[in-house]
Amino acid sequence: MPADPRFDETIHALTRLRLCALLRPLDAASFSTLVDTLDVSEANLSKTIRNLIELGYVHTSKQTSPERADSRRTTTVSLTSRGRTAFDGHIAALRKLASTEAL
Amino acid sequence: MNSGHFDQPDSAFALEALVRIDVDRRRLAARFTAETWWAAPAQALAVAAVVASPAAGVAVPMSVVAALATMALVGIDHAFRKRTGISTNRPAGPVSLAVLIALCALIVAAFVTSLALAMIGERSWIIASTSAGFIIMLVGVAIYDKAYARDLRRAR
Known part of the structure; x- marks a missing residue:
């Protein structure tokens, strides 16, 4: 069912919006995949994710990774139902705004 | 949530945002389809083992073979998620859903054929249903991956 158009200023910023758009059709994506796909710095993405977590739009989970030589864990990110x-x-x-312009 | 101080975007921003989102999703879709070259044959082999399992003997031997093949499928899925960094448990849209349903129906038909052949004592013919299952899965996974990538780009 199509959603009702409703601007949300909290995800209006382009990086936040792009992150939500990537996560929307998925269950989750790894942090490194998001960095590569969005072509943003790790610091920028970390800050964006933290902001969205505070809003309750995004959830993260950490797992140990056998691929890492150190003890750091890999992070996966997913949208919450509120975020969706x-x-x-x-x-x-x-x-709707873009289609109005096209007309 | 709207607030009185939020300046709603203009159409130029809307267009730019939609273009950027499309570019991002194309990159994500490419990451998905980049794994098809190994995922499709691997899954096809595992499914072929399931389809062939009645040849091992109906009930217990068949169940053991099918269980091992299913574990292999789970392992392939795990490897796919690790390589792509993408986790998904559902089709991305209507086209990939339709392909998945058709694929499942054909594989079930191949398995039922093998089972029927085993029960009437024509086990040597199971190689035909197994071969069909392998080809169906090999081609089907490739089609599914392309459909998934297409639906991913068109998702809301």
């Missing part, structure tokens, strides 16, 4: 709802409304509003 917010994103769906915001993207619907953007698409």
Whole structure:
């Protein structure tokens, strides 16, 4: 069912919006995959994720990784149901705005 | 949430944002399909083992073979997630869902054929249903991956 268009200023910033858009069709993605795909720095992405966690839009989990030589863990990121709802409304509003321009 | 101080974006921003999102999703889709070259044959072999399992003997031997093949499929899925960094348990849209349903139906049909052949004592013919299962899975996974990538780019 299409979402009602609804702007959400908290995910209006482009990096936040792009992150939500990547996560929306997935269950989760690894931090490194998100860095590569979004082509942003690790620091930038970390800050974006922290902000979205505070909003309750994103959830992270950490696992030990046999691929890492050190003791650091790999992080996976996923949208919460609240995040999906917010994103769906915001993207619907953007698409409506873009289609209005196209006309 | 809207607030009185939020300046809603203009159409230029909306267009730029949608273009950037499309580029990102294309990159993600490419990461997904980059694994098809090994994932499709690996899954096809595991499914072929399931389809061939009645040849080992109906009930217990068949169950053991099928269980081992299923474990192999789980391992392949795990390796795929590690390599792509993507975790998903569902099709990305209607096309990949339709492909998945068709693929499952054909594999079940191949397995039922093997089972019927085993029960009537024609085990030597199980190689035909196994070969069909392998080819169906090999081609089907490649088609599914492409459909998934397409749906991923078009997701909401």
